[in-house]
Amino acid sequence: MIEQIFLQSIFSRPWVTERLAHLVPEASLGFAVEVTMSVLKATLIILIIQIGMLWGTWLERKFIGRIQDRLGPNRVGVFGLGQPIADMVKILTKEDTTPTAAHRWVYNLGSLLIVPPAILGFAVVALDQGLIATDLSVGFLFFIAIASTSVVPIFMAGWGSRNKYALLGAMRAVAQIVSYEIPQVLSVVGVLLLAGTLSMQGLAYAQGPLGLDGGSPAFPGVWFIFIQPIAFVIFVLATTAEIERTPFDVPEAESEIIAGYHTEYSGIKFGMFYLALYFATISSAAVASVLFLGGWQPPIPTELVNWLANRAGEDAGELRASLGSLGWLWMSLKTLFMVLIFMWFRGTLPRLRADQLMAFSWKVLVPISLINLLAAGLVGKLVYTRTPIVVFGAFAITNVILLAALFWLIGWWSQRRSAQQIRFDQPAPVAPMSAESA
Amino acid sequence: MTEAAVFFFLASVTLGSAFAVVLSRTVLVSALWLILSFIGVAGMYALMGASFLAVTQVLIYVGAISVLLLFAIMLTHDVMGEQRPMNRQWPIASMVTFGLFVVLGIVMFRADWPLTGGEVPPALGGVIADASGVAIPRAEAEAPAFSIADDIVADDGQVTAAVRIPGTVASLGRSLMTEHLLAFEVISIVLLVALIGAIVIARD
Amino acid sequence: MVIQLWWYLLVAIGLFTIGLFGAMTRRNAVNVLMGIELMLNAVNLNAVAFWRYVSPTRTLATVDAAGETGVGEFIASMDGQVFALMIIALAAAEAAVGLALIIAIYRKRKTVRLEDFTLMKG
Numbered sequence: 130m131i132e133q134i135f136l137q138s139i140f141s142r143p144w145v146t147e148r149l150a151h152l153v154p155e156a157s158l159g160f161a162v163e164v165t166m167s168v169l170k171a172t173l174i175i176l177i178i179q180i181g182m183l184w185g186t187w188l189e190r191k192f193i194g195r196i197q198d199r200l201g202p203n204r205v206g207v208f209g210l211g212q213p214i215a216d217m218v219k220i221l222t223k224e225d226t227t228p229t230a231a232h233r234w235v236y237n238l239g240s241l242l243i244v245p246p247a248i249l250g251f252a253v254v255a256l257d258q259g260l261i262a263t264d265l266s267v268g269f270l271f272f273i274a275i276a277s278t279s280v281v282p283i284f285m286a287g288w289g290s291r292n293k294y295a296l297l298g299a300m301r302a303v304a305q306i307v308s309y310e311i312p313q314v315l316s317v318v319g320v321l322l323l324a325g326t327l328s329m330q331g332l333a334y335a336q337g338p339l340g341l342d343g344g345s346p347a348f349p350g351v352w353f354i355f356i357q358p359i360a361f362v363i364f365v366l367a368t369t370a371e372i373e374r375t376p377f378d379v380p381e382a383e384s385e386i387i388a389g390y391h392t393e394y395s396g397i398k399f400g401m402f403y404l405a406l407y408f409a410t411i412s413s414a415a416v417a418s419v420l421f422l423g424g425w426q427p428p429i430p431t432e433l434v435n436w437l438a439n440r441a442g443e444d445a446g447e448l449r450a451s452l453g454s455l456g457w458l459w460m461s462l463k464t465l466f467m468v469l470i471f472m473w474f475r476g477t478l479p480r481l482r483a484d485q486l487m488a489f490s491w492k493v494l495v496p497i498s499l500i501n502l503l504a505a506g507l508v509g510k511l512v513y514t515r516t517p518i519v520v521f522g523a524f525a526i527t528n529v530i531l532l533a534a535l536f537w538l539i540g541w542w543s544q545r546r547s548a549q550q551i552r553f554d555q556p557a558p559v560a561p562m563s564a565e566s567a
Numbered sequence: 568m569t570e571a572a573v574f575f576f577l578a579s580v581t582l583g584s585a586f587a588v589v590l591s592r593t594v595l596v597s598a599l600w601l602i603l604s605f606i607g608v609a610g611m612y613a614l615m616g617a618s619f620l621a622v623t624q625v626l627i628y629v630g631a632i633s634v635l636l637l638f639a640i641m642l643t644h645d646v647m648g649e650q651r652p653m654n655r656q657w658p659i660a661s662m663v664t665f666g667l668f669v670v671l672g673i674v675m676f677r678a679d680w681p682l683t684g685g686e687v688p689p690a691l692g693g694v695i696a697d698a699s700g701v702a703i704p705r706a707e708a709e710a711p712a713f714s715i716a717d718d719i720v721a722d723d724g725q726v727t728a729a730v731r732i733p734g735t736v737a738s739l740g741r742s743l744m745t746e747h748l749l750a751f752e753v754i755s756i757v758l759l760v761a762l763i764g765a766i767v768i769a770r771d
Numbered sequence: 772m773v774i775q776l777w778w779y780l781l782v783a784i785g786l787f788t789i790g791l792f793g794a795m796t797r798r799n800a801v802n803v804l805m806g807i808e809l810m811l812n813a814v815n816l817n818a819v820a821f822w823r824y825v826s827p828t829r830t831l832a833t834v835d836a837a838g839e840t841g842v843g844e845f846i847a848s849m850d851g852q853v854f855a856l857m858i859i860a861l862a863a864a865e866a867a868v869g870l871a872l873i874i875a876i877y878r879k880r881k882t883v884r885l886e887d888f889t890l891m892k893g
Binding site for chain 2: 772773774776777778779780781782784785786787788789790791792793795796797798799801802804805806808809812815816819820822823824825826827828829844845846847848849850852853855856857859860861862863864865866867868870871872873874875877883885886
């Protein structure tokens with residue numbers, strides 16, 4: 130476990146204090162330790178997402194290539210693994226242009242400011258037990274707030290370019306992000322209600338066999354995907370729209386408005402938008418896996434671990450510790466799974482139309498997430514502090530009822546819709562000829 | 568010392584960009600400065616330990632209100648700058664506002680604020696017990712706590728049992744659901760009315 | 772140097788007067804609304820500053836993770852933050868209705884200059 134020793138040592142205060150004690154005078158030691166730890170954490174996070182971004186592009190092209198029965202990149206290096214580096218070289222050496230009519234400051238700042246919102250979300254992602262940059266008390270809300278600020282650089286890019294396609298793309302993007310924020314948050318409120326916390330570390334503790342300080346697990350002790358599956362689906366869809374990935378990439382629909390708000394950008398400034406897209410994908414996948422897939426919790430049922438711990442008797446703490454030792458691996462696997470889901474969407478689904486997009490958020494996702502929230506509150510109150518099996522059972526029944534009602538509603542609605550549509554397979558009724566027209 | 572430096576940085580960002588909002592010629596550029604000013608205020612909330620408010624400020628002001636402003640600018644006006652962004656009353660207005668600044672400043676310095684100097688409770692909640700000398704049975708102490716003041720576990724200042732108190736977010740939520748419930752309901756209705764009203768007014 | 776209450780109050784006064792100046796002098800209705808938002812922010816800053824420095828407190832014994840006990844004065848009320856939250860919600864409502872009004876007027880009169888809104892001026 131070299132990786133784990135490495136990660137936990139740079140994130141631990143005693144280790145850093147010991148190293149710095151010889152170098153820094155006593156008076157400013159505390160401050161120096163704070164700064165050093167912040168820099169170490171930031172470096173680690175930026176390294177993780179940079180590498181994730183570079184080979185994320187490779188993975189996406191390879192994965193979508195396979196979906197579409199192609200090979201994907203395979204020329205640079207083994208399996209095309211060198212392709213991201215070749216892409217980087219190309220983007221960096223491209224000519225950097227600025228339109229003459231552009232508002233220079235707003236145009237250039239737009240491409241720079243698009244990256245921080247995508248990176249900052251990572252500050253609250255729980256990578257392992259005790260391995261988090263800052264465990265804010267408002268962790269999830271911080272992620273949402275930071276993600277919502279990405280509308281400002283998009284607007285700056287669209288307006289600063291002085292190009293009507295760019296402006297149109299920016300308007301679409303902003304409207305889309307603002308609308309999909311609502312189902313995204315509403316779907317998670319049920320989860321937050323059950324876990325009773327907004328802190329990302331607290332949310333991870335609420336979902337699995339391992340409790341705080343090696344103690345007994347917290348309520349409800351089940352991955353939220355099993356007790357809030359509707360919320361999970363809504364969250365994934367809304368997040369896909371938030372980060373403007375296909376099928377929700379209407380703002381940059383190339384067949385309609387060229388490339389949306391980044392039409393006028395080239396070279397590294399365009400690269401910034403590309404970077405931000407992948408950063409946002411990875412951080413959203415990480416947040417989704419903490420919220421719904423248990424984060425760093427091992428994929429073992431809580432009841433089984435409790436039973437084993439009972440059998441182990443005095444060695445229960447040791448058992449829990451050994452189960453928790455692979456947290457970073459589980460977290461990485463779950464994040465990778467979520468990233469692959471986002472890529473799978475892109476390979477499979479066609480792009481929506483702009484009006485369909487808004488209607489889908491306001492008329493479908495928001496009502497469903499409100500009903501789901503109501504059910505989560507009611508059932509959660511009934512089964513509060515019960516064992517994980519009871520919670521899972523109660524929510525399974527609720528979710529089956531909700532899904533049945535939902536499918537009935539969809540069937541009724543589509544029947545009504547098809548009755549209203551003009552039928553082209555039947556001849557249109559012909560008005561009988563009157564004497565005057567003849 | 569570090570905190571004071573952060574405060575001065577945030578104060579200069581907030582006030583500087585507020586000036587830029589008022590003086591900028593292009594409407595859209597002043598909206599962008601306004602966003603920076605909002606972020607500065609959010610930073611000051613965080614500095615005071617009101618983390619939930621800081622995040623709400625970013626979410627509502629930066630993510631929603633400024634977007635509304637930007638949309639209104641796009642829908643109503645040509646985006647080019649104006650020759651004369653201010654009306655003819657600006658000399659009088661500047662004198663009046665400066666006078667108001669001085670008056671408010673004098674009032675602020677002369678007032679005797681009843682400072683209490685308490686610390687902000689730990690944001691994530693923590694183990695805190697009362698030191699007022701009142702001993703409470705352990706069973707009662709471990710009952711669900713409703714505010715910070717209710718978590719009393721002490722015996723002659725010696726802690727006998729510890730209770731996890733709620734974090735600031737939890738206390739804020741409890742406060743909204745107990746003491747300020749009426750205000751909370753009223754503001755919800757106000758928001759609903761505003762939502763419907765805005766749609767009705769702006770519709771073609 | 773410890774941050775004092777009056778530092779925050781001074782920033783709030785500055786923000787309020789700048790916002791007032793903007794609301795009084797700008798010709799564009801959207802800019803006037805921006806001035807009003809600045810003033811609301813100043814009020815919020817005041818509310819949170821008072822929450823931080825003049826809230827009722829309570830003396831509590833603390834136990835940290837290592838089991839060490841201590842005594843501290845802690846803020847025992849959330850009123851200031853609740854006020855600020857209410858004002859933020861009101862500001863959102865005000866911005867939505869205000870901008871809807873501006874858009875409705877723009878549709879009728881093709882302008883957002885405040886001195887052009889002279890329909891009621893005999």
